[in-house]
Amino acid sequence: MAKPTGFMEYKREVPEDRPPLERIKDWDEFHCHLSEEKQRIQGARCMDCGTPFCHSGMLFNGAASGCPINNLIPEWNELIYKGLWEEAIKRLHKTNNFPEFTGRVCPAPCEGACTLGINEPMITIKNNECAIIDHAYSEGWIVPEPPKVRTGKTIAVIGSGPSGLACADQLNKAGHTVTVFERSDRVGGLLMYGIPNMKLDKKLVQRRVDLMAAEGITFKTGVEIGKDLPADKLLKQFDAVVFCGGATKARDLVVEGRENKGIYFAVDFLKANTKSLLDSNLQDGNYISAKDKDVIVIGGGDTGTDCVGTSIRHGCRSVVQFEILPQPPMERQKNNPWPQWPKVYKMDYGQEEANVLYGSDPRQYCIMTKKIVGDDNGNVKEIHTVNIEWKKDDAGRFVSVEIPGTEKVWPAQLVLIAMGFVGPEDKALKQLGIEQDTRSNIKADYGKFTTNKKGVFAAGDMRRGQSLVVWAINEGRGAARECDRYLMGYTNLP
Ligand SMILES: Cc1cc2nc3c(=O)[nH]c(=O)nc-3n(C[C@H](O)[C@H](O)[C@H](O)COP(=O)(O)OP(=O)(O)OC[C@H]3O[C@@H](n4cnc5c(N)ncnc54)[C@H](O)[C@@H]3O)c2cc1C
Ligand code: SF4
Incomplete structure (x- = not known):
């Protein structure tokens, strides 16, 4: 102690x-x-x-x-x-x-x-x-520590988010020769092109990637497996393959007026911003600007918060964040006891910033988008909403019920959809005949991480669905352990 x-x-x-x-x-x-x-x-x-x-x-x-x-x-x-x-x-x-x-x-x-x-x-x-x-x-204690002995086994890791990086790091430590394929121009997955710089400085991501490269891992960027390089070819070239491609299909807002211009998925907005920031300090103009705009972020989670913080840094006129669920309680409820994660109200950095600038938390709870209206040029102009309450139906399930008289029109020149993700992209999976579960994630049991195809493993959001960095690291490590066991017949990886 x-x-x-x-x-x-x-x-x-x-x-x-x-x-x-x-x-x-x-x-x-x-x-x-x-x-x-x-x-x-x-x-x-x-x-x-x-x-x-x-x-x-x-x-x-x-x-x-x-x-x-x-x-x-x-x-x-x-x-x-x-x-x-x-x-x-x-x-x-x-x-x-x-x-x-x-x-x-x-x-x-x-x-x-x-x-x-x-x-x-x-x-x-x-x-x-x-x-x-x-x-x-x-x-200066963190220095490259390449493995002393190489096994001669080769592994391809598809995707360089936290699961792919953790998997590659572990397999390299075990002495295997690892190549990480990433379709983006920079390594890191959502660590690089999702989470904004003010929350995680991209120099820190690059510092770790450089360290891993110095330890012997090869990173190939700008290569999309399934498009630039067929997945079956990859399988022939390597002794094992680990899919760590994330859950990149964004959930869309199905509503009248969705086709108007000025409506983007949150990740596209955040990625373009970080890329332009890193390429040119936002001087190249290759990003979606929120400057002088009324911004509506649809989705009250962390991704929505990142959109709020980014819009504020662009100099938006106003920013509102819609959340369909009720505001969480101020204190732990009886049905959410210790040691569970406390589901309580808190302001994250983006909301704090909006609160200081505009005088209130930007989140509107129990609100549902009814339609989006554009101007004569097809640019988004306003969003129509109604407040809802959550009631139990006859089967005991919570359903949303509109509250009459709460209809409201919000001005908006930029709408950002941050409603989560529905699953992985599957072009490469189809090429290999990899089975997917009912939620379209790769079918591979937690703990085993093996797919229906021999020598092919899966980890991270691509296997478990949209989650957290720490879970991606957990899965990357687990998939590495099972991949090592498959290649060597035993494993010393934790
Ligand atoms: C905006 C945003 C903010 C977030 N903030 C947090 C946070 O603060 N804390 C937290 O814990 N979690 C956060 N998350 C969740 C977290 O980032 C993810 O759970 C985590 O990154 C998943 O890791 P992954 O390695 O499975 O996939 P990803 O990080 O999504 O990486 C997958 C990579 O695979 C690449 N790829 C996909 N298909 C191919 C292919 N065919 N060929 C080559 N490359 C391919 C993609 O380009 C991508 O780089 C956030 C998510 C988002 C979207
Ligand atoms: S990774 Fe760190 S912050 Fe996250 S749960 Fe583990 S100890 Fe806590």
Whole structure:
């Protein structure tokens, strides 16, 4: 245990983000760090519970709880407290290939499961994780460590998001020769072209990719498997193939007026922005600008939040975020007990920024889009909505019911659809005859990650559906382990 009385002596402290009015002027990260002394005190609060739920990564009543990659949280909390940062990063890297990503973007289900959180503010786990890896990089401890022996086996990983990167990293560590194919011009999947720069600096993604390349992994960008290179040909060239292509088919808004101009999928908006930012600091104009526009974001989740933050940085006139579900409660409800992830109301960075600029949280709850109206040139002009309430039908299912008299018209010159994803693209899957499940994800059992085709594995959003970075890392690691077992007849990968 770090310090037996730590949780009684010290309060939870997280670093203040950069102030909203300052950070919206640039695209730099909004996170800051605590001083080393303060971070060590945060490590001291950990009670080193006999049964640490924080690192359990289990389902309780169908709800995820704890760290999905089973980070050894109490162990590195103690090491931080003692100032043993080098030992801490060794412990952290045992379970997490990319703590600099999760330390910034993970929603931290670990913290929702922290025992201290039952009656006190929980441990600052996510922030401690970020501090460990950032400290390690700044000390120069993170250097290429190529495997000493190569097995001679070759593996193709399709897709370079967190699942593909984690899978490639593990397989390379096991001595296999790994090639990652990515259709985009940059490596990283949604780490690069989904999550905006202010949440995860793209230099950090590139730094990790460069490290992996220096360790012997080959990255081939601008190659779409199934189009530029047929999947069956790939299978002949490599000893095994791992599909990590993500769940990239966006859910569309089926509504009158959808054909108007000025309506985009959130990911297209976010990708174009980051690409232009990296290519030319937004000087090439190759992005969808929200400047001086009334922006409506349809979808109240994290992707919608990223659209809000991006629109604000462009200088939009106004921004509203529609959410079809009710506003979450301020406190945990009885049907959402510890150690489950607490489903409570909170403002994320985009909402905080809108709140400071326009005076309120941009989210409108229980609202449904009825139709979109365009001007004479076919450009979106307004959105018509109605408020709804959720009621149980005769079968006990929740259904939405419109509330008469709540119809409203919203001005909009830019509409961003952030309603989630319906599954993976399947051109390459069809070429190999890979089976898909009822939700169109690749059919491969969790834990085994094998498809119906010998030597072909699947991981990440492409297998489990739209999820989180930390789950993608979990799946990439698992698929690597099973792929290694398939190639060698045994495996030492965790
Ligand atoms: C805007 C946005 C913000 C998000 N924010 C967060 C967050 O803050 N925290 C969090 O935990 N999660 C977040 N998520 C979810 C998270 O990013 C995903 O769950 C995660 O990236 C999935 O990883 P993956 O490796 O399975 O797929 P992806 O990251 O989607 O990567 C798949 C890659 O495969 C490539 N590809 C696909 N098909 C082919 C092919 N045939 N040939 C070659 N390449 C191909 C794609 O171009 C892509 O680069 C966010 C998602 C979005 C959309
Ligand atoms: S990866 Fe996520 S869940 Fe795991 S320790 Fe880090 S913040 Fe917590």
